[in-house]
Amino acid sequence: MLNRTILVGRLTKDPELRYTPNSGVAVTTFILAVDRSFTNRQGEREADFIPIVVWRKQAENCANYLKKGSLIGVDGRIQTRNYEANDGQRRYVTEIVAENVRFLDSKPRQDGGKSNQGNDFSEVGYEVDEDVPF
Structure with a gap:
């Protein structure tokens, strides 16, 4: 069996970080x-x-370093689940569970400009692949 998804896109809003209750x-x-x-x-x-x-940890990195409009690559799997909503209706959800997230935007320079050189996301454990055409 194989369940693998690779996506490249932009965030529609800032990520939402939560912690499981238990x-x-x-x-x-x-x-x-x-x-x-x-x-x-x-x-x-x-x-x-x-x-x-x-x-x-990857969830915390995404919440700390990504924002609305960030360009990322996601490697993961499709997951479906269902639950009973407050109104008693059964709801079905299909989502991607990310196993690897790659930050694809250029890192802003210290002087506020954008730099296409020296993309170094090593402080968060990610690298940018300069050879990927977009």
Whole structure:
């Protein structure tokens, strides 16, 4: 069996960091906007909005270093679950559980400008792959 998903997109809003009530494990959630590879009849590119879940230390890194509009790559698996809502209806959720998140934006320079050189995210454990075309 194989359940693997790789996505590249931008965050639609700032990530939300929470901790599980019993064990205190960090979990961050956000929505990733991923452009479709084709245009609609009006010639406009559409996007899919995909819920992402990140756990533990990586969740804390995402919450601390990502913001609305950040470009990231996500490697993970599709997960489906269901629950009973407060109104008694059964709700179904499909989401991506991230196993690896890569920060793809350039790191801002100290003087406030953007730099395409020396992308160093080593302080948060991520590297930017300069060879990826976007």
